[in-house]
Amino acid sequence: MPNPEIARFLGGSPLSVAIRLVLLSILVGAILSAIGFDPWNLVESIQILIEGVWNMGFDAVVWVWRYFLLGAVIVIPVWLVVRLAKRADR
Numbered sequence: 001m002p003n004p005e006i007a008r009f010l011g012g013s014p015l016s017v018a019i020r021l022v023l024l025s026i027l028v029g030a031i032l033s034a035i036g037f038d039p040w041n042l043v044e045s046i047q048i049l050i051e052g053v054w055n056m057g058f059d060a061v062v063w064v065w066r067y068f069l070l071g072a073v074i075v076i077p078v079w080l081v082v083r084l085a086k087r088a089d090r
Helices: 004-010 014-034 042-089
Strands: none
Touching: 004 014
């Protein structure tokens, strides 16, 4: 029987807590690896991640802006014609 104080501190039996921590560490490691983290060079990995998010953010703004302009070429003139036609009906 494990010491109840140790089990209370760990949140369960030491073996089950160890197994959960190992599985959670593998899951988090896979996620961090997927986004480009390297455990041997953590500071550089964080820099690369921040640069990637920064660049992706501005690429997203450019992407949205281009679609906005493309849609505005059609939407704004149609809206203006509809507004002028409704005003002429009054």
